[in-house]
Amino acid sequence: MTSERDFDRIARAWLDLGPNEAPDRAVAAVLQAVETTPQVRRPIRWPTWRPTTMTRITLLAVLAGTIAIAIGGLVLVGGQDGPAPQPAPSTAPSPAAPTTKPLPEAIWGGWTAASRGTEIEDPDTTTILFGPSSLDQWNPGFGLERQGRPRLLGSTVVEETPGVLRITLNTPALVSCEMRDVGRYRWSLSGDGQWLTLEAIEDACPARSAIVTGTWQHNLGYSNEGGPGVAVNFAPYVAFTLPVERWNGNQFGETDTLVLDNGDGSADLRIWKDPDGFVDACDRDAGRLDLDPGTDAFLAYLRDGRQFSVIDETELTVDGRRAVEVEIRLGDAIEGPCAPLDGNESDRRGILLWASHAAQGTFWNGVAGDQWSLVVTEVDGATFLMEIVRQDGSSWPVDRSVVDSIRFVTELPTPPAS
């Protein structure tokens, strides 16, 4: 018999065995890699409170989804050749062949179609997600996304044979489905990667089959590899094309906000619909400004707010609509401590910018000296504020190629004929 004290002593002695110095080559590879690796920009978005209607389960689901997406991003970034510099690879032993093929990376991410009308879907659109599952982060997963509600139909998924997915339900029984119900689907992707067609071969879970079967459009609100697609965070929907590279979705389950950044942190895409302003740039308790909709009203907020200095304005069109590209600098007229930065009460360098109106759950802040390049436009009486930028040295100019691709659509495009 081993006493508690003996076991602790033996365990510590055992753990003390082994190397305690990082190999020089590993450290050198890191320092070499950071020479060409940009840092991300300071986070300017901080969830400060959650909607009162958000249940604990919903919050957990949202957080779990966020974590899963983040992990998915890390996994994909780590597993692909991309623009981000990588450390020198170690000489690992040859792996044994896996028994099943993992989910093809081409279909990782979110896919959206018009709702099939089942009781478990959202009413207008339905989004399914392929990638690491929040239910089992170690296995590629599948799930039915729902706005502000827990994900359903959580399943593990592998490519059983080329072109055939095996999806196994690993969440509690639902409707007519049982744990471990297996479905097999033939999948195909359009040439531009925008359309995913799933054809049921068999599925023991009829609710899943009723939803999954059909053609889906790439939803760019989730982590993705670029290309054309749509974001359904807004009404109207926003269709656009991203440069082909890794993009990390950073959704917090909000409507009227879309946040993406590319894999190496050198490009951001953020879109807000009808954002609120702040009465006082340094005091959130002073309340929000319910800004009138439209380009001119938001520009007036930027021109009049003491936290902003408008440096430049340029007229352009977005999807045939008048828009203004505006460059602002923060904090020229603010001296001394202002608002908590990123929610940190001990750091009063924060300057309040705007907030999501619909979700009421987040606000955006920055620090003095930050410069933002924004595009503002008006669609059907609503303000669309966009920060779509790509790093160029120390500046972050608007990425016009993405902006020019934007289309505001009230209905999802029709899938191409097969």
Place this chain on the structure above:
Amino acid sequence: MRDLVERAQDGDRDAFAALVGMTSDRMYGLAVRILRDGVLAEDALQGALITVWRQLPTLRDPDRFEAWVRRLLVHACYAEARRRRTWTANVRLLPVDGPAGRDDLISVDDRDALDRAFRRLSIEQRVVFVLHHHQGLPLVEIADTLGIPAGTARSRLHYATRVLRAAIEADAVPVLPEGRMA
């Protein structure tokens, strides 16, 4: 260290190099004990440190730098384990010729038994065990580092301890799913 962190947050690569020098040995030691493989640990360390550099501007409290790095490293270990999980059976033994071994305190039989049993643990259970017994972190701090409830950390430590303790008492250890533990 705070000054170095703040400078590195502003993009000072020399300051970051100094931080790497101060933390990389400890972090490598942690990774190699979790993953039980020097190559995987090296990859995890590199991945974590590059993530540290990229994400440094997002660190809100510079005084939490080391805990934050530890957290990123653990996540890198998770990723390495996940990436290589299909051939964990081939993981090489941890080298035992390191400079800090207290070999006189543990028998060869116990060492081999612990090596074998440790590999039967999930990566999450390994992490908690190593953070507690090697890094000396209390369960509350482990839970904070991993972003899990303290009860979950306690459960994982309990399970790992039970398996490893049984291993040095007998070769045959029944392995139960974590969820079935009390």
